Amino acid sequence: MRLRFWGTRGSLPVALTWRDLRERLALALVQGTGRGLDTVEKAAAFVEHELDPGLAQTFGGHSPCVEFIPRGAAPHPEYFVCDMGSGARAFGEHVLARQAGAPATINILMSHTHWDHIMGFPFFGPAYRKGSRIRIYGCHDTLEKAFRLQQDPPCFPVPFSALGASIEFVHLAPGRAHEIAGVEVTPHRQDHSGDSYGFRISAGGRTFVYSTDSEHRLDQPAARADFIAFFREADAVIFDAMYSLAESISVKADWGHSSNVIGVELCQLARAKRLVLFHHEPANDDRVLARILQETRRLEELTRDGERLEIVGAYDGLEMEL
Helix, strand or coil: CEEEEEECECCCCCCCCHHHHHHHHHHHHHHHCCCCCCCHHHHHHHHHHCCCHHHHCCCCCCCCEEEEECCCCCCCCCEEEECCCCCHHHHHHHHHHHHCCCCCEEEEECCCCCHHHHCCHHHCHHHHCCCCEEEEEECCCCHHHHHHHCCCCCCCCCCHHHCCCEEEEEECCCCCCEEECCEEEEEEEECCCCCEEEEEEEECCEEEEEECCCCCCCCCHHHHHHHHHHHCCCCEEEEECCECHHHHCCCCCCCCCCEHHHHHHHHHHHCCCEEEEECECCCCCHHHHHHHHHHHHHHHHHHCCCCCCEEEECCCCCEEEC
């Protein structure tokens, strides 16, 4: 199974400002001074191997959208994606380019209907193409209402009824395994305002968990054990690591999100193979996120008891083979 990340920020999209870019260029020039970077090849190698990671890349700014490509699923090609944040626009462009005019079938798993997770759908190109088939899966009774509401006047100029694709809303029962085009999907209720649902997704002998917008409380051992079982031996866990541990248990308690520290602990206990930090705080710039990633890897080293848990910081454009 392959994962492709089209959006990894939480709450709202963000972008580099001209000041951010100018500062990056200045700092990169300082770090490159005296290194004889007189060709593009030398400069590219310096950026890839030596430049401060917080300057060499951006985590991106789109809100959640994660594609997964199963192996050994349906015999005919279908697309699978978790959430329709602003990253869905780029995902839609990818689908249209790959289809080269042929209709597409797209399966969308929705964690919940807060705006940062549905806001990309009005800009999702395949929704406007006749012949395309879109199935939107979720556990909320208000799923269809939310998608239609955001395209009603005065919020958007194109009503939902004007979309060209065939669109179907499918309700999933939490706690049960569902078969979707050869993929096994098990939803799990999470602690978040209005509820959100994580998904344990299996196909072709690989399993990953998509668990965003979930608060894990330190005083709830039963819920903790439940999530350890949900994450058990997953090849990857995409985890809501929006806040620091101090924030998540103090000033931002009850805000419905979690931390990198809790992610490490749960995944270690579950013997998961890989933890993917996700739903990044929009106020954190790339250097802060790079520091959090480094600190999380160090935490994993200090608390390791057995097999290594790989730590990855999700960014727009990341591709990952399981």
